[in-house]
Amino acid sequence: MHIRTGLCLLISCCAGLTACTAGPPKGPSTTVSTPSVGRPQPPVSAQAALSRDAFTPYAALGLANNDGLAPNESTNALAIACMSGAGYPNPGLVPFSVNSGPANLAFSQPWGEWGYLGVAEAEQYGFRVPPGSAVSALGIDIPTQENTNPASLPEAEQTAIGRCGTIVQDFSNATAKGPQAGIQTLSNDIYNDIVRDAAVKSATKAWSACMAKNGYSYQQPQAVFFQQLQAMYGGGRPISIGDPVSAAANRAQIAAAATDAGCTQSTDLAGIYFAVQDSYEQQLVNANQQALNTAVQQYRTAYAKELNKLPGLLRTAKAMPLSTRKHTRAAS
Numbered sequence: 001m002h003i004r005t006g007l008c009l010l011i012s013c014c015a016g017l018t019a020c021t022a023g024p025p026k027g028p029s030t031t032v033s034t035p036s037v038g039r040p041q042p043p044v045s046a047q048a049a050l051s052r053d054a055f056t057p058y059a060a061l062g063l064a065n066n067d068g069l070a071p072n073e074s075t076n077a078l079a080i081a082c083m084s085g086a087g088y089p090n091p092g093l094v095p096f097s098v099n100s101g102p103a104n105l106a107f108s109q110p111w112g113e114w115g116y117l118g119v120a121e122a123e124q125y126g127f128r129v130p131p132g133s134a135v136s137a138l139g140i141d142i143p144t145q146e147n148t149n150p151a152s153l154p155e156a157e158q159t160a161i162g163r164c165g166t167i168v169q170d171f172s173n174a175t176a177k178g179p180q181a182g183i184q185t186l187s188n189d190i191y192n193d194i195v196r197d198a199a200v201k202s203a204t205k206a207w208s209a210c211m212a213k214n215g216y217s218y219q220q221p222q223a224v225f226f227q228q229l230q231a232m233y234g235g236g237r238p239i240s241i242g243d244p245v246s247a248a249a250n251r252a253q254i255a256a257a258a259t260d261a262g263c264t265q266s267t268d269l270a271g272i273y274f275a276v277q278d279s280y281e282q283q284l285v286n287a288n289q290q291a292l293n294t295a296v297q298q299y300r301t302a303y304a305k306e307l308n309k310l311p312g313l314l315r316t317a318k319a320m321p322l323s324t325r326k327h328t329r330a331a332s
Contacts, residue, residue, distance in 0.1 A: 028182055029287035030189045035279035037199060042264075042271035046108040046117055047137050049274040053105065055190060055281035058183050058292055060106035061299055062175065066139030067106075069296045073303045076140050079168050085310050086160035093150055093322070094164045105187055105281070107137045111257070113195065114273035115207055115221040115264030122261035126254035127225050127232070128245070150322040162319025169320070171306050179298035182291055186284055193280045200276050203269040210263035216256060221269070224260050228253045 043049035050056045060067035065074050079094040109129060110117050121129070150158055176184070194200055204220065211218050218224055232245050232253045245253075264270050285292065 028186055028189070028284075028291060030186075030284065031287065032193055032280050032283045034197065035199075035276055037272055037275035037279070039268050040271040040275040042117060042268065043274055044117075046110055046112060046114065046270075046274075049270075049277070050105060050108060053278055053281045054285040055105050055186065058285070058296070059104060059187055060138065061183060061296060062172070062180060063106050064138035064140070070300050070303065073300060074138075074140075075168050075172055076138075078171060078303070078306065079164055081307060082164035082167055082310055082314070083160060086164065086314055088157050088160050093153075093161045094168060105190065105277075111221070111225050111260065113220070113222050114270040115267075116224075116257055116260040117264065117270050119258065119261040119265065122257040123254060126250070126257035127228050128250075128253070158322055159319050160314070162322055163314055163317040165320045165322075166317045167306075167310070167313050170317075171302075175299060175302055178302065179295035182288075182295055186288060186292075190277065190280050190284060194273065194277050197276050197280075199272050203267050203272045206267040207263050207269045210267055211259065214259045214263070216259060221260065221264070224256060228256050 043052075057068045061069055062074055065072050065077060067074075080089075083089065083094060110121055111127065116122050150161060153161075207221060208219050211224075216224070218227075232249045233243055
């Protein structure tokens with residue numbers, strides 16, 4: 001799903017991270033012990049749960065302006081620096097990507113593998129929470145101008161946007177193969193440990209039975225969002241969250257979300273899921289602390305080098321094509 005925000009941030013299932021000449025950490029330790037978590041209280045939100053987890057700062061490296069490891073050294077910050085260097089202080093149309101797939105442990109929407117957290121939010125928004133809420137958790141300030149068409153801008157500014165887009169994309173693609181490769185490997189390991197965990201499996205099965213009693217046939221919580229999204233927008237075509245949704249379709253998706261939230265609460269799926277995740281994250285951070293520290297340092301070195309190269313790159317980078325489609329901006 002692609003969500004346009006004020007920074008043309010794409011909330012998608014493709015990660016854009018950073019580069020370095022060194023290779024990724026080799027042979028990360030992935031051995032874990034199965035935790036015993038009982039029936040813990042669920043967190044107040046998915047983001048609140050992630051904020052207390054040991055691995056979240058590493059997962060947010062290069063994505064967030066407030067990760068605590070490399071503050072203000074993100075792709076967003078690079079876009080700002082690039083556009084400022086080109087003479088245009090507003091980076092609003094420079095695209096960059098954030099991974100919201102299952103193995104992203106930096107930020108999250110209210111729904112996911114843990115079900116739906118927050119009955120009141122489900123009853124108000126369903127699966128249509130304001131798009132700016134995701135990036136605000138990353139410390140990214142979203143401009144609020146609306147419906148900016150890149151083709152309406154002066155040619156020099158269009159060129160700057162295109163060149164900065166290329167620079168940010170190249171930097172992200174390169175470091176995905178460098179210091180952040182090991183971090184992504186650990187993200188995948190943590191996610192796989194969670195979904196294989198017996199307590200999470202049992203809670204998921206109970207959640208599925210609860211949904212079935214209420215007329216919904218789902219085996220996994222993450223399937224609810226995807227099916228409801230297709231139904232909401234008619235299915236079988238590309239989806240833009242800016243497209244209108246009928247009143248009936250909106251009521252239907254809110255009903256599904258509210259049921260999801262109720263079943264998540266009654267089965268304690270979210271409480272169990274995040275308690276298990278806490279344990280696996282801490283175990284893998286402890287086992288790989290030196291490699292993680294090295295990855296952070298390599299990333300910061302690469303970012304500093306990229307800033308120094310910006311004047312030359314702004315002269316030589318090939319400008320990526322700009323979409324002529326209007327970009328809807330959303331407040332964070």
